[in-house]
Amino acid sequence: xxxxxxxAECGCHSxxxxxxxxxxxxxxxxxxKWPRNRLALARWKRLIRREGRSIKGSENxxxxxxxxxxxxxxxxxxxxHFDEDQIDDGGFSKGDPKYFAWNNWGKPLQTRSxxxxxxxxxxxxxxxxxxxxxxxxxxxxxxLNSHCEKMECYDVPVTTSYFGKTVAxxxxxxxxxxxxxxxxxxxxxxxxxxxxxxxxxxxQTDLTLEDIDHLECFAKSSSPPGGNIVDAITKTDERVNFxxxxxxxxxxxxxxxxxxxxxxxMKFWRxxxxxxxxxxxxxxxxxxxxxxxxPAYFQFIMCLIRIRLNLPLLVLADLFCVSTSTVTKITITxxxxxxxxxxxxxxxWPTQEQIRGWMPLEFRKEFPCTRVLLDCAEIFVDKPSNxxxxxxxxxxxxxxNTYKCLFGVSPFGAFTFxxxxxxGNVSDKYITEHSGLVEKxxxxxxxxxxxxxxxxxxxxxxxxxxxxxxxxxxxxxxxKKRLNVKEIRKTRKIANLRIHIERAIQRVKxxxxxxxxxxxxxxxxxxxxxxxxxxxxxxxGPLFYSKDxxxxxxxxxxxxxxxxxx
Numbered sequence: 001x002x003x004x005x006x007x008a009e010c011g012c013h014s015x016x017x018x019x020x021x022x023x024x025x026x027x028x029x030x031x032x033k034w035p036r037n038r039l040a041l042a043r044w045k046r047l048i049r050r051e052g053r054s055i056k057g058s059e060n061x062x063x064x065x066x067x068x069x070x071x072x073x074x075x076x077x078x079x080x081h082f083d084e085d086q087i088d089d090g091g092f093s094k095g096d097p098k099y100f101a102w103n104n105w106g107k108p109l110q111t112r113s114x115x116x117x118x119x120x121x122x123x124x125x126x127x128x129x130x131x132x133x134x135x136x137x138x139x140x141x142x143x144l145n146s147h148c149e150k151m152e153c154y155d156v157p158v159t160t161s162y163f164g165k166t167v168a169x170x171x172x173x174x175x176x177x178x179x180x181x182x183x184x185x186x187x188x189x190x191x192x193x194x195x196x197x198x199x200x201x202x203x204q205t206d207l208t209l210e211d212i213d214h215l216e217c218f219a220k221s222s223s224p225p226g227g228n229i230v231d232a233i234t235k236t237d238e239r240v241n242f243x244x245x246x247x248x249x250x251x252x253x254x255x256x257x258x259x260x261x262x263x264x265x266m267k268f269w270r271x272x273x274x275x276x277x278x279x280x281x282x283x284x285x286x287x288x289x290x291x292x293x294x295p296a297y298f299q300f301i302m303c304l305i306r307i308r309l310n311l312p313l314l315v316l317a318d319l320f321c322v323s324t325s326t327v328t329k330i331t332i333t334x335x336x337x338x339x340x341x342x343x344x345x346x347x348x349w350p351t352q353e354q355i356r357g358w359m360p361l362e363f364r365k366e367f368p369c370t371r372v373l374l375d376c377a378e379i380f381v382d383k384p385s386n387x388x389x390x391x392x393x394x395x396x397x398x399x400x401n402t403y404k405c406l407f408g409v410s411p412f413g414a415f416t417f418x419x420x421x422x423x424g425n426v427s428d429k430y431i432t433e434h435s436g437l438v439e440k441x442x443x444x445x446x447x448x449x450x451x452x453x454x455x456x457x458x459x460x461x462x463x464x465x466x467x468x469x470x471x472x473x474x475x476x477x478x479x480k481k482r483l484n485v486k487e488i489r490k491t492r493k494i495a496n497l498r499i500h501i502e503r504a505i506q507r508v509k510x511x512x513x514x515x516x517x518x519x520x521x522x523x524x525x526x527x528x529x530x531x532x533x534x535x536x537x538x539x540x541g542p543l544f545y546s547k548d549x550x551x552x553x554x555x556x557x558x559x560x561x562x563x564x565x566x
Contacts, residue, residue, distance in 0.1 A: 012078035303334035371445035380517035395424035413543025
């Protein structure tokens with residue numbers, strides 16, 4: 001079997017041992033086997049400069065091709081890279097290789113002084129005659145009959161030294177031999193002063209630029225994927241609000257700390273079959289298998305960015321250094337998990353006492369028994385491939401495939417009810433009847449809606465009242481339809497108060513996944529996304545201030561502080 005030395009810039013080969021007359025410098029060289037330990041293998045690859053190579057044309061110089069050197073049965077290292085006492089009888093080494101071309105074969109780099117320059121000048125003057133003679137031989141073409149003269153002038157053996165031993169490395173022309181044998185200066189003599197600054201060999205480092213690049217790449221690879229983007233997002237409260245929809249960084253961390261206790265038991269979504277209950281969930285044990293490469297906090301932020309900005313999957317995959325399928329898996333899993341943990345705590349149906357205790361003065365004067373304000377909103381969705389689903393989700397009002405959702409807002413501006421998503425061609429009355437809202441209405445409540453909600457018969461069964469703007473009727477002269485003065489005033493009062501539910505829905509539509517259109521990959525969790533967004537909107541400040549509260553706020557801000565006397 002043929003064995004080769006895998007070290008960079010080393011030409012040792014087992015076939016050359018059979019031709020020592022041609023390769024005399026191979027005499028006495030042994031081929032050492034590679035270790036079986038993985039850590040030792042990686043360490044040897046790094047020492048021989050074969051662990052990776054930079055990819056040409058890459059924007060990042062730290063990108064390396066993996067598995068450039070594949071260790072096989074024929075892979076060896078020659079004994080030139082080891083000490084003599086390191087190699088045992090079995091062909092293995094007791095330690096790591098030490099001598100390579102990149103570290104000058106273990107010899108320290110010598111500094112140059114004025115005495116060195118004088119020696120170089122003397123060597124060049126002494127070899128000038130030899131160079132002239134060799135050049136004269138090169139200018140004259142050799143004779144075909146004089147083979148010995150040809151070998152003497154054009155092919156001369158060249159030797160070099162390894163660890164104090166002089167061995168032959170090949171044959172070279174005398175002109176090149178004189179160039180190799182003569183030490184050449186690094187630069188011109190006049191660039192050096194008479195007394196140069198000498199640096200001690202002990203203070204020099206063996207690290208090269210390649211080593212420094214490798215250390216930088218190792219430091220980047222050791223950090224978790226997506227660490228840089230998360231640090232940039234959570235740098236200020238303004239960026240946190242833009243990327244995640246949460247007002248401040250402290251509030252973001254508080255939400256994560258409140259839900260992080262169940263992360264170890266969380267099962268990641270893969271297919272529709274993954275929603276089935278597993279055996280480890282019945283025993284309340286931790287999720288088996290390996291841990292996720294992306295930390296839980298980064299997954300939490302990735303999910304919020306996905307539903308807040310609706311970025312393409314490829315953009316998020318590049319930002320967090322994962323695949324597009326991983327982004328989809330993390331988004332669906334965390335939306336389901338946050339829907340189970342956050343929505344029940346933030347989306348609450350308050351009691352009558354709570355509603356009347358926090359009711360603004362405008363509602364208290366005009367409609368003191370108002371329990372909830374209702375309105376429906378349509379959300380765009382990707383066009384389904386099934387013809388029947390296209391018909392069900394197509395909205396004549398929006399001229400697009402949509403989902404419809406019923407929102408309920410309390411008089412003080414908080415979301416108290418969000419229904420599941422329905423098809424875009426379903427009426428508002430049908431959604432209100434089958435969404436479960438009517439069962440929460442109690443006797444004596446008032447429900448404020450638009451003219452499209454004709455649910456008087458449903459509320460009468462619950463002894464509740466419907467507050468809706470009056471409809472126009474025919475005038476006494478039979479021309480057109482009009483409202484009288486009282487009806488116009490009532491319409492204005494209802495419109496001034498009912499506008500707050502439109503402003504509340506606008507907060508939900510600011511999340512771009514609901515503003516543009518829901519992608520087909522998130523169709524199964526679309527209802528969870530809408531309810532989660534509405535729950536997170538309840539963490540924001542008040543939706544509006546009453547007139548008396550505005551004056552009270554201005555009075556408090558303009559009130560002068562009392563003067564303290566000593």
